[in-house]
Amino acid sequence: MYINNKWIDTKDTLEILNPATGEVVDSVGLVGAEETQQAIDAAKAAFPVWSGLTAEDRSTYLLKIVDKLEEKKEHLAQVITKEMGKSIHNARYEVGSTISFYKWYAEEARRIYGDVMPIVGANKRGHVIKQPVGVVAAITPWNFPLSMGARKLAPALAVGCTVVLKPSSEAPLSSLELFKIFDEVGLPEGVVNLVIGSSGPIAKTMMDSKDVKKISFTGSTEVGKKLIRQSADTVKRVSMELGGHAPYIVFEDADLDLAVKGVIGSKFASSGQQCVCTNRVYIQDAIYEEFAEKLQAAVESMKVGNGLDESNQMGSLINDKAIASVHDQVTDALGKGAKLLCGGDRLSGEGYENGSFYAPTILSNVTEDMKITHEETFGPVAPLIRFTTEEEAIEKANNTEYGLASYFYTKDLGRMYRVSEKLEYGMVGVNDPAPFAIQAPFGGVKESGLGRESGKYGVEDYLDTKSISVMF
Numbered sequence: 142m143y144i145n146n147k148w149i150d151t152k153d154t155l156e157i158l159n160p161a162t163g164e165v166v167d168s169v170g171l172v173g174a175e176e177t178q179q180a181i182d183a184a185k186a187a188f189p190v191w192s193g194l195t196a197e198d199r200s201t202y203l204l205k206i207v208d209k210l211e212e213k214k215e216h217l218a219q220v221i222t223k224e225m226g227k228s229i230h231n232a233r234y235e236v237g238s239t240i241s242f243y244k245w246y247a248e249e250a251r252r253i254y255g256d257v258m259p260i261v262g263a264n265k266r267g268h269v270i271k272q273p274v275g276v277v278a279a280i281t282p283w284n285f286p287l288s289m290g291a292r293k294l295a296p297a298l299a300v301g302c303t304v305v306l307k308p309s310s311e312a313p314l315s316s317l318e319l320f321k322i323f324d325e326v327g328l329p330e331g332v333v334n335l336v337i338g339s340s341g342p343i344a345k346t347m348m349d350s351k352d353v354k355k356i357s358f359t360g361s362t363e364v365g366k367k368l369i370r371q372s373a374d375t376v377k378r379v380s381m382e383l384g385g386h387a388p389y390i391v392f393e394d395a396d397l398d399l400a401v402k403g404v405i406g407s408k409f410a411s412s413g414q415q416c417v418c419t420n421r422v423y424i425q426d427a428i429y430e431e432f433a434e435k436l437q438a439a440v441e442s443m444k445v446g447n448g449l450d451e452s453n454q455m456g457s458l459i460n461d462k463a464i465a466s467v468h469d470q471v472t473d474a475l476g477k478g479a480k481l482l483c484g485g486d487r488l489s490g491e492g493y494e495n496g497s498f499y500a501p502t503i504l505s506n507v508t509e510d511m512k513i514t515h516e517e518t519f520g521p522v523a524p525l526i527r528f529t530t531e532e533e534a535i536e537k538a539n540n541t542e543y544g545l546a547s548y549f550y551t552k553d554l555g556r557m558y559r560v561s562e563k564l565e566y567g568m569v570g571v572n573d574p575a576p577f578a579i580q581a582p583f584g585g586v587k588e589s590g591l592g593r594e595s596g597k598y599g600v601e602d603y604l605d606t607k608s609i610s611v612m613f
């Protein structure tokens with residue numbers, strides 16, 4: 142726990158296990174409501190100091206954080222892989238994206254502009270200024286244990302907010318490493334605070350506090366809805382980055398090799414445990430068999446194992462509970478008539494003895510009555526679904542309460558515009574399995590969330606807009 146720039150030992154501790162080996166990686170202290178309140182008090186006391194600095198000074202602090210992240214980037218990637226099992230390649234990508242967030246918002250700190258209104262009267266002038274909202278509570282998930290925090294902390298700190306972060310207790314070690322960096326950089330007391338422990342009491346303390354002006358959450362839709370309800374009593378600002386169920390549509394005019402490569406990236410990165418991972422693959426009739434064959438060949442050649450081994454493309458799942466949930470969807474689909482093209486079970490035997498590994502899996506002949514077409518799949522399973530017309534593909538793709546990422550492959554320019562505009566999703570990748578960039582807004586519609594992170598859009602949620610009218 143890190144509160145008011147002090148590391149504090151706690152009575153209760155939790156061992157963090159490497160899901161690829163079952164070995165203990167480290168242990169962390171656990172806190173509850175009382176310590177969370179102390180963290181909020183520290184952040185409240187720090188707010189006038191931090192928000193009172195010049196944008197230039199805050200930017201300089203953020204750039205120092207960038208330098209330290211650069212120095213430690215390989216170490217951070219190793220910590221991520223050990224605490225949650227993704228491949229070292231995916232972990233390095235995550236650290237790179239974390240660095241880009243701190244760098245971008247170090248620059249953005251200097252661009253928090255307001256407006257001057259046209260003259261509203263001979264002796265009256267109007268101005269609009271942007272001000273930091275105050276203390277921010279941030280709650281993050283285990284699947285991107287470092288970068289999901291960066292999307293919140295970097296813009297919040299850039300504009301002058303102070304923060305209490307609660308990372309997931311499944312994978313809190315990279316956050317501890319980050320706070321070591323904050324400590325080395327010497328941020329003013331109380332600007333950043335870290336609490337790890339049981340989510341119930343920590344979140345309740347955050348949500349009940351009138352001093353916490355904003356909650357920024359990334360995680361499941363179920364928990365997000367709960368936090369939205371809890372935010373009502375103190376009318377907090379909310380940012381919600383929630384679950385997804387991304388469709389991936391392959392039209393008959395697509396470059397099939399490109400589309401196959403795209404599914405591998407979009408479905409199997411982080412073992413399928415990403416909010417933006419492909420969850421349903423729709424393939425047009427004429428190319429269904431050919432696409433399925435090519436995909437099967439590519440998936441069967443994937444190397445799976447301990448994420449620290451450079452030769453492995455895919456690592457483990459987070460734990461055995463995740464394996465059970467993925468396997469339940471596969472069993473349900475097979476019971477309702479899906480056909481197994483490859484995978485379909487947990488991996489066992491040499492190299493997999495104590496780890497939570499699931500084989501990369503493809504199911505064909507998937508239909509809408511199967512759980513996998515509606516429930517978020519957090520694992521390496523690609524369900525293939527046949528379609529005939531463009532309208533049918535769009536209708537099926539939109540048939541979900543989620544609206545985060547979506548993808549489609551075509552060479553037809555008109556279709557690129559038509560389908561992009563009709564997909565009810567916050568993000569669309571056209572022939573692009575990773576339509577995410579530091580410059581671009583990231584976020585969902587429908588039950589996938591509220592607000593946007595990243596780029597110039599990412600600061601808005603941490604700013605209040607004030608109107609000032611002056612008469613003279």
Ligand code: NAP
Nearest residue numbers: 281282283308309310340344360361364382383384385416
């Ligand atoms: P989760 O179970 O909702 O947990 C997310 C965070 O909320 C963790 O820190 C967790 O703490 C905490 N939490 C759990 N129950 C809570 C409660 N009742 N009140 C307050 N906080 C609570 O999600 P997850 O399993 O970690 O992450 C996977 C989910 O996140 C997926 O649905 C995925 O799609 C979504 N996600 C979305 C995005 C996005 O940008 N849209 C990005 C990544 C992930 P503990 O772990 O300590 O219990």
